[in-house]
Amino acid sequence: MSVARYHSQLRQSAAERRAETHPLTWRLREDGAMVGLDEYVAKDGYAAVREVFDRQSPEDVVATMKTANVRGRGGGGFSAGMKWSLTMKGPDIPRGYLLCNADEMEPGTFKDRLLLEQQPHLLIEGMILAAYANHSYYGYIFLRGEYVDAARSLARALEEARAAGWLGRDIAGSDFDFDIVLHTGAGRYICGEETALINSLEGQRANPRDKPPFPGQSGAWGKPTVVNNVETLCNAPAVMRHGADWYQDLSADVSEDGGTKLYGISGKVVRSGLWELPIGTTGRELLERAGGMRDGRALKTWLPGGGSTGFLLPEHLDQALDFDTIGELGSRLGTGLLTVVNEDQSVLSLVRNLEQFFARESCGWCTPCRDGLPWTVKLLQALERGEGESGDLELLDKLADDLGPAKTFCAHAPGASMPLQSALKYFRDEFERGVAPPSHAAQADSTPGFIHQQVR
């Protein structure tokens, strides 16, 4: 196992992972090698596809997904079944595309990577089901360019699946045609936004598109298009195989949401990594599974699901990690991979680092994001150097507010403003320390914009 794979390691033993409780990971090997076609088929692989083709109409598949309430695992939390049901289909509607969003680039997130590298057939099976449900005639896996191991796994799996008749014409005697192309991205975070992903795939600038029309109406090349995250699609085979009720029950005790979630932790903990747990598991359980804080330092704060989610405090550790609960705390579940910060770390620097990332990754389409984010970075840098000025915190408050939802073209800037806004709320003193005491000269000329003439 290479060092680079360190984070993306599943920390649950094979004995712990069972088909009925760990639909995403039970087939994974202890050695971390890719589950090939034979092994996948031997472990009940492609059974869901066969079953669906035999007994279910596309509408049935959509209905089951809807009932199961599989919420988008890329961070949005939108019901996949709902998305599928809103996708235009019909005799007059051209067949469109199924896009798998594998452009995993959220800071602190490495869950899709595990699935892509070690179990690509699960994704392919999920994509076949999604394509069948949505009348998609072609699929694309938009893969983060740096995921070279995943690309290798996917390429091999696609070849295997095609050779075995799981992709191509007339899949498994069903009359259904579908094939998948692997597309590796060129390295822009914004390509993870579904409409920017579509633009990028088409060869256009990776700017998001306005909605409506949603991709389900007019997506890639103007055709109805479904974009789902890797983990979301990987849930589909088990949902189809075992039913919506089973899926709901996986989390019944802990959350309204259904199924399991591939959670993870990184940061100042003893063992970072991934765990498949019922959705709604608490942050405390995760932290314990990670062996607690490293070096005995105290937990200062944590991000629940990536760089674009708001900071939470130690007191929030006992809350269920699901979409609604975390939302009510003013943050977002996001990708469900915790970033843990200890008492020695500077939140100001951490936020500056995040905002620098988000400013750099802005596509440059809308004004608040393109020009507002770099201003926050410069203000944060000034505060870091102790060169902040009075009014800077209020300006940051205003900027964070102006970068919020509906004011920007897409969710990029609102996501970027979440850690900033929450850090200003919870750790304001750290920011205030960056404001330089006003010098004598500055006091004398404290009204910017006016020319002061001294008359002697």
Added chain:
Amino acid sequence: MATIHVDGRRYEVDGGDNLLAACLSLGLDVPYFCWHPSLGSVGACRQCAVKQYKDEDDTQGMLVMSCMTPSADGTRISIDDDEAREFRASVVEWLMINHPHDCPVCEEGGHCHLQDMTVMTGHDRRRYRFSKRTHRNQDLGPFIGHEMNRCITCYRCVRFYRDYAGGQDLGAFGANDNIYFGRHQDGVLESPFSGNLTEVCPTGVFTDQTHAERYTRKWDLQFAPSICHQCAMGCNISPGERYGELRRIENRYHGEVNRFFLCDRGRFGHGYVNRDDRPRLPEWRSDRDDACVTLEVDTALDHGADRLRSARRVIGIGSPRASLESNHQLRKLVGDDVFSTGIAATEQRCLAAMQALNHSCGLPTPTLREVEQHDAVFILGEDLIASAARLGLAVRQAAQARLEALAAERDIPSWNDAAVRTLGQNRYHPVFIAYPTATDLDDVTAARWALAPDDIARLGFAVAHEIDDKAPAVAGLDPAMQEAARDIAVRLMAAERPLVISGGSLGSEAILEAAGNVARALARRARRGGLLLVRREANSTGLAMMGGKPLEWALDELASRRADAVVILENDLYQRLPAAPIEAALAAAETVVVLDHQRTATWAWAHLGLPAASFAEADGTLVSLEGRAQRFFQVFDPAYLRPETRIRESWRWLHVLRADIQRHEVADITLDAVTRDCADAYPALSAIVAAAPDADSRVHGLKLAREPHRSSGRTAMRAHIDVNEPRVPQDPDSPFTFSMEGYNGYDRPREEVAFAWAPGWNSPQAWNKFTDEVGGHLRAGDPGVRLIAPHPGDHDYATVIPEGFRAREGEWQVVILPRLFGGEETSSRAAPILARAAPATLALTIDDATRLGVSDGDRMVIASHTGSLTLTVRRDATLPEGVVGVPAGCAPAPAAGEWARLTVSSAGGPGVEAHS
């Protein structure tokens, strides 16, 4: 219709628009950047945020971008809401973060949308205290200056350049706050519509380079409503003058013609007005061997009158680049029977055929705006971007209109530009082009055929026959052409509004008759279509309506000494016919009087040369190719800053010359009188009086100001001549004053607008204040009057169909290929156009080039019985076999349709050499 509520007031609006357009149409000010009436909405800049409320009880509301929100019935918004105001102030503050604040040295200053919007949103204090990003600028060629640091990243430039105008070589590069709009490397912007970037760009990134060296703020320019003289389109322009020089040309909004956009020939081709070598005083010599002397007006007129009075027979040669009034005055001077239009016979026959077809093909002539509403287009024998560029741009919009139709089926509003393009992809309304070589519209065509002129005609005749079998069939058509004809016919018949476009560019009457048959067939099959016929020059249409004899007749009269004197009006005959017959005729003439504003080869033959006013110094009426009579008004008085000049409108010269000949006391004359006289003389032109308000019209009791009310320097600009400020020049010919005094507002409807300005709106976006709705019509009606309409009833088909084209051994048929830059007489005398024009080349098929053993850059002599020409070879992969292409604007030899021989030139060196 829909009712919307804005800040508590009810308004009735067209519910199909977005809220921004609806508010602007209502006269409400909402700031914006990325939206444009012709480009639609993309929601990028976030400047037009307003507060929207769900219903009457909603007091919270939420911010929406007005450009991306439909103005649906019952919509409730607030523009004044505090949160919306504050957010809009934030947006401008962000946009100004990297802006250099270099207004004092920026050429956009004073007509800058960014300045206007910054003032409108109240951003007047800079809080950003960190470094700005900077860019390197590019050399984009002779037309466009580039200063990327001023960019506010609204994306309008690329959306216009690429999406609207089909350009490829301007793009958005980079990401985040480091977006760059430019070419992949320095170089001339290829689009023939690049000049519109100067108006589409809301700030000073793209500016008029031709204006840069002698720059004047908008508020210091003197404007008049004018008509572009650089082709027959009749685009409305706003030329601006300072210190007796034309400084720049801006688009003047006309709701049926050019609307927001001009071509680069029109915008940058005016430099001939400022040439130092222009005749500015009457020039006289009694004998051609004498040197010219300059004379005062009265003496010059007396000399001229004496000579003409004593002449046996005086003939007149008019001009399709001169106004109706000037041509009419010439015709009055010499008499109806001895007036030549100054147009070569072939072209005149084509013009006559076009004029007849406009009446007798059963289909109306659409306006430019209407062109965009046709859903299938068949173009025969025209490269529109070269011969009538603005029309080509309209055809591109017609093709792209299918995207909006497709989007409508999915409930995507037409203004949602990105969504419309996404859904529609490259599914266009069908455009078919038959032309000898590639054209700049090929990328939106359903199919195109590279054919010799006779084959273009045959294809057209075949299409007509496919549409209506009563139209004559084409004998011996090859199966591929038959198939093509069937396909075109089916697509034209499937359309709701098919449009046929043809014209005289290839000098082929057969093509015109074929286009006429297609139109007649469509009309007989009750299709609501249109026929648009392209003429070459600004007043070709008008002169054809006035009538007169072809130029060859005039030359023959002189050469055969049936006439011994000639008056030539604003016409360089060398542009029209080979030199030999012209020189034979002029040498034979006892008296040659030339009126022109350019020192042409023809001028050099004058005994009396009278310095004529160019369009910028004159008033007059032109008839555009859509049959619209339009008045152009004098921009400035050339004598104000150069008192020594004696430039006069040609119609004025000719009036006084006639009076002098007849020994009448010279009565003063006004434009209105000449126009009325002209209207009375020709029934076809009887409506031209109504083309514009007369000199007595007033708005609010005031004459109209040519200068903005902030105009400065009036008392100083003549101080080097005289410290006493003279009375401003008086204008008896128009309702305009040469002054800032007079009406310049927007709220009282008026047709003739010298410059667009409204309080708070200094940029070209001010036009939205003059229109009934954004992108609509001027509130007082669009200027001009249409003169042509189809006669009702079925019309007989043309029956003479040419034989199929056959390539010959050792001879090639010449096609003259129009050129946007360098292919037109007067604009070719403007330095920026000369710099932009591609070298004139001889287009040869690759096979022919191989056979002749020449390749690109070699020199060849093309010779016919009218003369010969040496040109550099350019191999053309599209041209049909047996045809050779000669660019327009070289010498007129050989002529279109002639058969010519080709030989490799022994002489070296680039350039064009004419031999006759």
